[in-house]
Amino acid sequence: MTEIPLFPIKTVLLPGNTLGLKIFETRYLDMIAACMRENSLFGVVLIHKGDETVIDADIYSVGTTATINDWEHRADGLLGITALGMERFEILSTRTQPDGLTFAKINILADESVLDIPEQFQYMLELLNHVSAQEGRIRADDQGFCEILYQLIYLLPLEATLKQRLLEIPDSLDRAVILHAELIRLGVIQYIKPEKVTE
Numbered sequence: 001m002t003e004i005p006l007f008p009i010k011t012v013l014l015p016g017n018t019l020g021l022k023i024f025e026t027r028y029l030d031m032i033a034a035c036m037r038e039n040s041l042f043g044v045v046l047i048h049k050g051d052e053t054v055i056d057a058d059i060y061s062v063g064t065t066a067t068i069n070d071w072e073h074r075a076d077g078l079l080g081i082t083a084l085g086m087e088r089f090e091i092l093s094t095r096t097q098p099d100g101l102t103f104a105k106i107n108i109l110a111d112e113s114v115l116d117i118p119e120q121f122q123y124m125l126e127l128l129n130h131v132s133a134q135e136g137r138i139r140a141d142d143q144g145f146c147e148i149l150y151q152l153i154y155l156l157p158l159e160a161t162l163k164q165r166l167l168e169i170p171d172s173l174d175r176a177v178i179l180h181a182e183l184i185r186l187g188v189i190q191y192i193k194p195e196k197v198t199e
Contacts (some may be wrong), residue, residue, distance in 0.1 A: 002105070002106055002108070003103050003104065003105050003106070004040075004041055004042055004043045004065065004089075004103065004104060004106060005031045005034075005035075005042045005043070005101055005102070005103050005104075006042065006043045006044075006045055006059070006063070006091075006094070006101075006102045006103065006104050007021070007028060007031070007042055007043065007044050007045070007066075007083075008045050008046075008047045008050075008057050008059045008102075009021070009044060009045075009046070009047060010046065010047050010160060011046070011160060012046050012064075012160050012163035012164050012167055013044040013063070013064045013066060013083060013085045014064060014085050014150040014151075014153055014154050014163070014167060015064055015085045015086060015087055015088060015111065015147075015150055016084075016085060016147050016150050016151065017084075017085050017150060017151060017154040018069060018082050018083065018084050018085070019044065019066070019082070019083045019085070020080065020081075020082055020083075021080070021081050021082075021083055022074070022078045022079070022080055023078060023079040023080070023081060024078045024079070025100075026099065027097075027099045027100045027101040028101070029079060030099070030101070031101055032068065032071075032079065032081060035067075035068055036068055036071070041065045041066060041067055041086065042065070042066055042083075043063045043064070043065055043066065043089060043091075043104060043106065044063055044064050044065075044066050044083060044085070045059045045060055045062075045063035045091070046059065046060045046063070046160060046161075046163075046164045047059055047060075048060055055096065055100040055102075059091075060164055060168075061090055061091045062088060062089070062090050062091075062109070062164070062167060062168045063088070063089055063091070063167075064085040064086065064087065064088055064089070064167070065085070065086040065087050065089055065106075065108070066083040066084060066085055066086060067083070067084050067086060068081050068082070068083060068084075069081075069082045069083065069084040070082040085150075087108050087109070087110070087111075088108070088109040088111065088167060089106040089107060089108050089109060090106060090107045090109055091104045091105075091106055092104070092105045092106060092107055093105045109170065111146045111172070112146065112171070112172060116145065117145045117148065118145070118173065118176070121145075121176050121180065123189065124148060124149070124152055124176065124179075124180075125148055127152065127183075127188070127189070128148055128151055128152045128155070131152070131155045131156070132151070132155070135155060145172050145176075146172045149166075149172060149175055149176055149179065152179065153166050153167075153179065156183075156188075158182065162182060165178070166178060166179060
């Protein structure tokens with residue numbers, strides 16, 4: 001069990017992907033300074049109800065640990081950082097400091113190491129490579145199934161609540177089934193029924 005500071009936001013960070021953050025509140029400036037000084041992690045969690053600037057925002061219980069991948073002093077005077085998602089975690093308990101910074105005791109939620117993409121979901125790799133090319137990103141052929149799903153969820157214009165739901169699902173195959181159904185609903189793909197998958 002580990003304790004880390006939390007950064008509640010209205011965006012979902014996924015393992016293996018990045019998120020640009022603008023830091024201006026004192027509590028988070030101090031948090032980022034401490035993380036950079038100690039080379040430590042913080043947790044990014046989606047806000048369920050409330051605003052990013054309030055202390056008592058209602059947050060989801062599953063988030064992603066993050067490390068600071070890059071930083072800059074922006075032209076508008078704010079600190080800009082790029083957070084790199086590491087691992088999923090579940091919040092066990094929280095405490096809030098007088099300055100409003102919340103710490104959480106967490107349990108890391110390990111993802112299974114599945115390298116092979118099930119045949120019925122091979123199209124997701126092709127879709128990811130197409131979207132990645134549009135975004136100028138590196139092709140994903142050497143990625144495992146779990147990583148491919150996370151990248152696809154990250155790049156597609158899905159609602160934050162759906163991304164959160166997909167983040168919370170512990171099994172890659174179950175995650176792929178839900179994503180497959182959403183891709184059909186959005187008209188991204190024509191209907192292809194996954195075989196040997198229990199919905």
